[in-house]
Amino acid sequence: MALTQGARNKIKSIVQSAKKLLMKEFESQLQQYYGIRPDGTCLLVEELTSREASVIETARLLRQRLHYLEEGIAGSNKAPEAVRQLIREQAFTILNRFAAVRMSEERNIIRESIRRGYNSEGFLVYDQLTGGAKTAEQFTRYTWYIGHVFDELAIDLPAVFDRFSPYALLFPSEKVLLELLEIINDEDLNIYRESGHQPINLWTEDETIGWIFQYYNSREEISEMREASGAPRNSRELAVRNQFFTPRYVVQFLVDNSLGRQWFEMTKGQTALVDSCQYMVKREQEIFLEKGEEIPEAKIEGANYIEHRQLKDPREILMLDPACGSMHFGLYCFDLFEQIYLEAWDNHPELMIDLRDKYMRDDFIKHIPGYILRYNIHGVDIDPRAIQIAGLSLWLRAQKSYDKLGLQPADRPAISKSNLVIAEPMPGDAHLLSEFTKSLPGPIGKLVRVIWDKMQFAGETGLLLKIEEELKKEIEIAKAEYKEYKNTSAQSTLFASPAESKAAQMAAIYGKGQKIKKDFFDTAEEEVLKALKGFSENAEGEDAFKKLLFAEDTARGFAFIELCRKRYDVIVMNPPFGAAAEKSKDYIDSNYLLSKADLASAFIDRMIEVCQTNGMVSSITTRTLYFIGSHKEWRKQNIIGNQRVKYFVDLGGGVLDAMVETCATVYSLQETIDTAFIRITKDENKQEALLAALNDSRNAFFIKNIYDFLSISNYPFCYWLDNKTLNFFQNTKKFETSSSYVRQGLGTADNFRFIRSFWEVNKSYWKKYLLGEGTIRYYNDSKAVTNWKNNGYELKNFYNSSGKIKSRVQGEDSYFHPGISWAYRTEKFQPHVVSEGEITGVKRYKAVFFDDAERDLILYTTALWNSKYFDYCIKLSMEKDYQPRFINGLVNLLPNPKVSSNLKEKLIEISKKQFYSVKYRFRIDEKSRMFSDNKFIHFENLSSYVDYRERSLMDLKNEFKSSLIIQDKLVFDEFEITKDEQNDIDEIVLKAGVNEEGEEFIETKISIINSVSSIIFGCVYGRWDLRILKFWNIDWSDEEIFKDRKHSPFFYGPKESTLDLVLPEYHCKINEMWEMPYPIEVFEEVASVSDINPITDKLKEV
Template identity: 45%
Template sequence: MAFDQTTRNRLQRFVSDGRSLLTEEFTRQLQNDYGLDPIAGEVTILENLAHLDDGRRETARILRATLAHYQASSPDATVKDLLERIVREQAFTVLNRLAALRMAEARELLIESVAAGYSSKGFQLYARLAGTGLGETGEAYRCYLFSVFDELALDLAVLFDRFSPMGRLFPRESALLDLLKLLNDPELADLWAEDETIGWIYQYFNSKEERKQMRDASAAPRNSRELAVRNQFFTPRYVVEFLVDNTLGRLWYEMTQGETTLKESCQYLVRRPTEIFLAEGEPAPEPTDTEEELSQADLLKQPVHIPFRPLKDPRDLRMLDPACGSMHFGLYAFDLYERIYGEAWELEQQSRRLKRSGELKPLAETYDSKEAFLRDVPRLIIEYNIHGVDIDPRAAQIAGLSLWLRSQKSWQAQGLKPKDRPQIKRSNIVCAEPMPGEEALLSEFIETYLSATAEQQLVGQLVRRVFAAMTLAGEAGSLLQIEREISADIQLAKQQWLNRPAGEQLKLLELETDQPRQQSLPLSVDDITDDRFWLKIEDEIYTALERYAATAEGAGRFQRRLFAEDAARGFAFIDLCRKRYSVMLMNPPFGAGSLQTKSMLTAAYPRTKNDVYAAFVERGLQLLEVAGNLGAITSRTGFFLSSFQKWREEILLKEAQPTVFADLGYGVLDAAMVETAAYCLSKVA
């Protein structure tokens, strides 16, 4: 169905009403039950909450640990601001969870659980089995929903993990029934089966009025949340298809030299009838002088020579959306990847060589049959191909849900029962945020788990440098060139070792902080490269963080767990920044960056500092492989304003080659008052 304005208005009312209901509910819970007042910004001492039973006392303790964790990372924020953040996070998590259940029901992935409230088939069966052991109907229904959450958390922990700091609270019975009434409004019934619904829910969680208040208060975003809220505009499906068709679709079309079904299924793929695919090593003929005299119509009839592209294993065709939001680009790219994988199997059977990297084995050596291979393709797409970064934690929930629903759709079409579906073990959707701010916990972690050997001490020092370098991750997101800082640190350590006077030890890198300087250590780094070193230490860091979280004891155990989990997410973000991608797709923020990133943007992006969308394009080209494709929808101002001259001349016309361009004008990005253009670039050597 078409998401026209009337349809979007209905969905917007639901999201707005649901948010208001949950915000009021969780504010009241914090005030009345847990001694935390988001309105006054006051915190009651835990010992004074004598009315709490053991379960709610533990929740009160966890909420205070969460507050302390947020204070460490945002020292300038007030207690009121941080308590409001906790309420907001609990509200959007519950709203997203119930919307996800409703969407899963509509796709017959889940037995009816929320569509009919207490009368839902799933709950009725559960209640008959449980009997009276779970108490009154409302309490039994809550237990049932929790069991559904726990089952789905096996594949989608980022949304359904009930023990995450963003999902500790749940509405009381009266509020839950009101929310279910909103969720099951007959006007929304047809929307839950649509893929775009979750994206519009993501956009509408923040109101137009809230955006206006932010803009009225400051011309530039004042923090990462304002930057996210002011730039949440859902990309329409036709724009998504245009950009994906002419980046990922075009890439595979050229690799197969036109022998692909994508040329029929990709309706926006731009092709010329005179295309000539060159053989490996074959140069394109030099243009003749007469071409300059031809009319535009005659030029379009001239042969177009397509440089040779080696045929790559689809597992190496990585795609990144550096400001992913609800992952609308990835949702459509999933469709193309499925066709690409199917064709890759057939090409390999025809003895066509697929270029592959790392330890990847040929598909036929990895799978016993084509059927087994196709069964695994949805997992491969999520674990190998689609990557996304955003500064909004809601994006990780929504984007993860979008891809999970899409993978289930594929397995459902294959007739696979849930128990026979491959388990998705990892996702490449990350939230860019600073490393946790608890300096005492960082020192404790390094001293406990990264100090036993000389090598560990070097790793520990690099961890400390990474923590410092990630300070602006929540503001800058993908624009933070963290991989360059890491590479510089490793190379400096190696150079210091190689240039040392005979008999002297390596002086480890020193930070300009109040922390004590590290000792000199006897290390050999002669054969270290960036990739080898990072791959070697990454597992050690993750293992140490897991041990730190698992063995935490005492009153601060939950805060230590939050520290470890946030640090692990930070290293996952670094890992994405260190990869190189075949395809880059984006609807980036536009306008000024946040106030905190002004000096960083000036230093890192001197040619594009005047508008963050131009910087995102420049950054996207940095992360692309040579001859990789970038597709973007941005403001069209960059193509004619004098302030973007360097962007046009030095980036669009030197570092990349424009391949397609569509001037779209106003009214494309919902309520955004901006004239847009959609275009694709190919990175040159």
């Protein structure tokens, strides 16, 4: 059962409390008892105040552990970081052990040991048998007892409970131990109650241990890491940033449709998994093909033809989680594997012959948990804590099976082997490496040194490190060197040439008796592991513990290599996403050319490599991989080109405990013609929504050929796309041609230096500059100008202190040319006409047309692009259609259709009408070049004018919205978009927001009053020419849409640029006005409108 948010919050609370308690305790112990300070400085062991042998020995081991940790830490701040890492790992191990014991108690695996502290049944029995108070203090006796419990559990779980583990050198004091037990035995964990749910014991839930693992690192700590560095700085940061527990329903979907699906196909549907795998995608008619049989040309409509899949011995079905964390995927795989083993025994007598000769059915069933852990489930993680938790999770799951079989703990088969591996560098002590390799045969010693070097990135890359390929290359090199140097003398003369010296060196390695065989690596691994055992067992003195650590880490390194060399039938994962760790970036960049931008896509590529040729890879990842422009080539070549996607669930947000939108994807290495897509992005209860979609009870299921996505710019996974729109993209030429294209605007890099308001300057080389992110449909006015003196010489030569150009003078061929512009960050695509003489800013884009009919094309295209349908078309290519970015690349790749002449004419008329409607809004704005409205003068009072202006704006707003509706209908009709398809389009278009159209026409009473007052003050101080303002008639204005307007016609004084705004037949009227004196009546008339007497008096004085 999946835990509720309330239950998870309870676990989070106890984990953070226990962590804080233990870390404070161990920091204190390190200083008080062991002479280790937070800055990494240490007292000599001889200087410690305690003379107890146990304290002295622990102090030595702690120092060796610190030294070992420092070897693996990059940078200059090694010592303090090593101490912090030591405290973290010791605290986590204690918490993990006590949580494991508590869970074991509840599963009746061990006697009650910590549930009631010193009064626990197990301890009381131990006390009775050992003499109790006669032997030692109660706390001491309890620590002895707990140590024995750990030893008993270590038989099956050495990674968690090993008494000699370097992760468990410290133990809490009595005071802290009792506080820890109080936290762990919180009654709310034993019986967690939540309204609307049955009470549960959280210690009996399989998920609990996974949430303990995730919540050990707080969100605050992760936020601090992200603030300090955009990319992870080391393996720990990479691990911590990406520890997100996968919800159970996502796990089930991914496993049901990979492991479950494979067994379903192997058995041709004759399996109980059909019913138990409730998230398996099932088609109405599944047709299983025989071996060698091909899909018939005359296919049954709606049928799913399944290629023959060979039945396998369950022990040969290998599952891998490459970023296993707490092994949530493995726990559910365990459930399915149990059923698979039972069905293989009962229904397929040709399988597992060796086991049938050895066991009866009842005995065989007892060994199934051990077989699953020994043969089937494999896991890797870069965090050693994760491997502890994963091992514990699987062990507890095996015990659960034994409990169902009624096996008492003493009768349960021992778990002798599992396949959980830490990805980490080989130990960094060069002295120990040299000492160890000298004990190996020449070729093997050389190979070990090479592996040591190649494994340095393992902690940051995990399974992305292609160590098996590196190893294969080195073995081939070794074979060639052996062949070349096997008969060469190992002796060299004093005056030997470089070639002779090298030959002697190689001969020493590949001398007599050293042979390179085909199974060289297998032999080498066996030799190395045997030598490591002897190396650690024979170690003496102060270096003994370091050599033990060295040997253990080396053995783990070879286990990692062995795991990399296997090929898996099923891979399920929640891989890390985002940037690679700093240390491994170069390796990732050079080995994952198309997927290097995000670790998640790199993991997908890598897992496809280590998967069997007919295997499956399932993952939950960020959905942006399938939409973002930076991954277009990855999608095209690695995913779409190979047609690998079998199932795709678009989950949206709210799935992982992170601000990321996700999807669940199943890849098949067999070519997949049709992909099943499920959309539940907007559903709050995604589990119910997914089940409903799988049961075909809602409209969320899509079947698509992903090859069709290549028709859309950026190749996004727009699976919801209707066939008409798909054909529209496939069969229509793109907008970008030699005569029409989109360019990004000018970036000054210093607006304070290069940008002014147009009324601040009066020089011809200051050119109109459309600044800012905001945009308005059809028309927008530029109030800014930029310095374009000498063709922008100063801008083009604006360098920084390093001699690099700072400004971005780009798309210069579009400058001063009429066209269409828009801001790149808006909720909807809202382009507007750009007149002559204008430059657009860097946060804007501009489409230009070089055609004889360019002006009609601009007007027609402006209306077409302002339609919902084209807003939808461009958003198809976006990774976040709810946070759209209308960049030039997407618009250049928009279809540019040939439409009927009737539609084109209607759209041109709509564009003109909308242009003039919006233009009115700027005519009444004195800060606009378009300011040309003097109606307020002709009203008896200000109140009447305010009412008139409000009504006018509201009427324009309604007309504007009506025209948008008419425009949308015309476009929808032209492309035959149905009502249902329009509803789907609305869902995409409105996702970014539902702000009402025409907001630019809204103006408050106070703003209108302030506007009039400002104009009057402008008259007083000589900004506006009262003669023009008094007698101006809007009919005199040259209203040509693309005209370059320098300023308002009301600017004070005679100006040639003012006459340029007026139709030629009215030039004489303007000249007559300029010749008029300033009559006092004009001032009085203007002032009287304000209803403010002091202003009237002031105007009379002027």
